[in-house]
Amino acid sequence: MSEVKTKKLTHFEDGKAVMVDVSEKTDTHRVAHAVSIVDLPQDALEALQAGGVGKGDPVAVAELAGIMAAKRTSDLIPLCHPLPLSKVSVKGELSANTVNFEVICKTTGKTGVEMEALTAASVAALTLYDMLKAASKGIVIREVKLLYKEGGKSGTWHSASQDN
Secondary structure, three states: OOOOOOOOOOOEEOOEEOOOOOOOOOOEEEEEEEEEEEEOOHHHHHHHHOOOOOOOOHHHHHHHHHHHHHHOHHHHOOOOOOOOEEEEEEEEEEEOOEEEEEEEEEEEEOOOOHHHHHHHHHHHHHHHHHHHOOOOOOOEEEEEEEEEEEOOOOOOEEOOOOOO
């Protein structure tokens, strides 16, 4: 039987949750790319294609909500550091009966922007659900995942599967 190597979780000390001390870390350029995938039943798809449900363009509103969420991530995730974001891009694209939200977050700092990218992708998907739920409650947020990150001590990381 092979020995499994476990990494020390950084948000715990003596069994208690803590905010990681990043004061000694060097500022580096940080990038994270995340995605969320939303499957639309026919009624929701038709409402989206018809221009929404009277609240504006659902994808555009969801993109804006994702940007706003990235900026507020540290207010939502208890041990997440507030970051000076230099870029947040949220792009929603309809393909067949699916909307894919692609998010890119950037900063120069002592800690990564993965949580900001994932929060933006999640909130964009939830906002699309909110905008289209009058047409169908059967909308499925199928996936939220990190595709790529770069910067910091751990360097660059790519998801094993980047096929969306």
